[in-house]
Amino acid sequence: MSGATLALALSRIANKKVAVVEAFAESAQHPGFDSRAIALSLGSVQLLRDYGLWDDLSGNATSINSIEVSDKGHFAQTGFNAQQLGKELLGSVVELADAGVMFREQLQKDPNIDFFCPDSISGIVQHQDYIEAELESGIRLSGLLMVAADGANSKVAELIHNPKSLDDFKQHAVIANIELDKPHDNRAYERFTAHGPVALLPMTHNRMSLVWCMSEATLEKTLQWNKEQFLAELQQQFGWRLGRFNKVGELASYPLQLHKRDRLIHHRIAFVGNAAQTLHPIAGQGFNLGVRDVATLVEVVAKHTDCGEYTCLASYRDNRTADREATCAMTSGLVRIFSNDWLPMVAARNLGLAIFDMVPFIQGPVKNRSLGQV
Known part of the structure; x- marks a missing residue:
């Protein structure tokens, strides 16, 4: 999504000619109940609106009107809602299948965009004044700038030898969709448990999108449960705030790691989204950080005739550094704080949750980052 958003924004805002190379053709079958979802912050929604995509x-989409944060087995909890902050919403949940269809339609009909799909990059040649890409199909493309938006295992990064640092959290995420027996009222939840954080995001048709983080040992046990056992354990960990969990769809899992590309820019190449950094999902910041990458790159590209020259790319890098470092540090810190059973740490984090609502200077930065307004 980051790459498609960037291509359409560069066409519409900066009036640039763009070639998009996409490896995967669209699936003809919608996943239905099991459609995966992503949470967009209010800031991301506003940017997509600015680009004519929202x-x-x-x-x-399903709006998020309130957020509740709690720690299982302890008294403290906190949260906030859109009305308190004077906002129309806190964010929105979009199903990836629906978003994929929309983005492909927009890419294919945009006169400034050439869409190569399915295809992938097999070679890169960096010249002083331009850059060339060779595709698996044999097609050769050239331009002033190449943007890598090809995920954590970026082929572009591999070809130009741009390594990444890796912080392994020793956790896995289990994802699934849950059907409720009562309305979710557009409320999102983050609940910290002994097994790991549980996030539930409101979706259409009274479903919740579940992300449950857990150790590898817990994952092995979890994947052996039948669906009734899974729902019972989830209910035990989460509680009854949403009533009874009626149904769970297909489970999927993936390892949780922080990937940070060593360099955001290279000669006539920029990295955005998961190709630049991949975060733990604990605070739902990953895609939203990538959208801010896109917004910054669009802004600087629009100001330069040669959008691949060093001054343009250095401006992108310099303007992204503070937000990138702060967001990576915040998410990694939350993982370590809320995945720690050491008694003094448990006491400290519950005190933090308890006083959050009473200390405005703490609330501001946290709420602003949650809203994507940094």
Whole structure:
């Protein structure tokens, strides 16, 4: 999504000619109940609106109007809602299948965009004044700038030898969709448990998108449960705030690691989204950080005739550094604080949750980052 957003924004805002290379053709079958979802912050929603993309996404989106954060087995909890902050919403949940269809339609009909799919990059040649890419199909492309938006295992990074640092959290995420027996009222939840954080995001048709973080040992046990056992254990860990969990869809899991590309820019190459950094999902910041990468790159590219020259790319790098470092540090810190059973740490984090609502100077930065307004 980061790459498609960037391509359309560069066309519409900066009036640039763009070639998009996409490795995977669209699936003809919608996943239905099991459609995966992503949470967009209010800041991301506003940027998509600025790029003329939100109207086509919003029809299948579910707004987040309030957020509740709690720690299982302890008294403290906190949260906030859109009305308190004077906002229309805190964010929105979009199903990836619906978003994929919309983005492909927009890419294919944009006169400034050439869409190569399915295809992938097999070679890169960096010249002083331009850059060339060779595709698996044999097609050769050239331009002033190449943007890598090809995920944590970026082929572009591999070809130009741009390594990444890796912080392994020793956790896995289990993802699934849950059906409720009562309305979710557009509320999102983050609950910290002994097994790991549980996040539930509101979706269409009274479903919740679940992300449950856990150790590898717990994962092995979890994947052996039948669906009734899974729902019972999830209910035990989460509680009854949402009533009874009626149904769970297909489970999927993936390891949780922080990937940070050593360099955000290279000669006539920039990295955005998960190709630049991949975060732990604990605070839902990953895609939203990538959208801010996109917004910054669009802004600096629009100001330069040669959008691949060093001054343009250095401006992108310098403007992204503070937000990138702060967001990576915040998410990694939350993982370590809320995945720690050491008694003094448990006491400290519960005190922090308890006083959050009473200390405005703490609330501001946390809420602003949650809203994507940094």
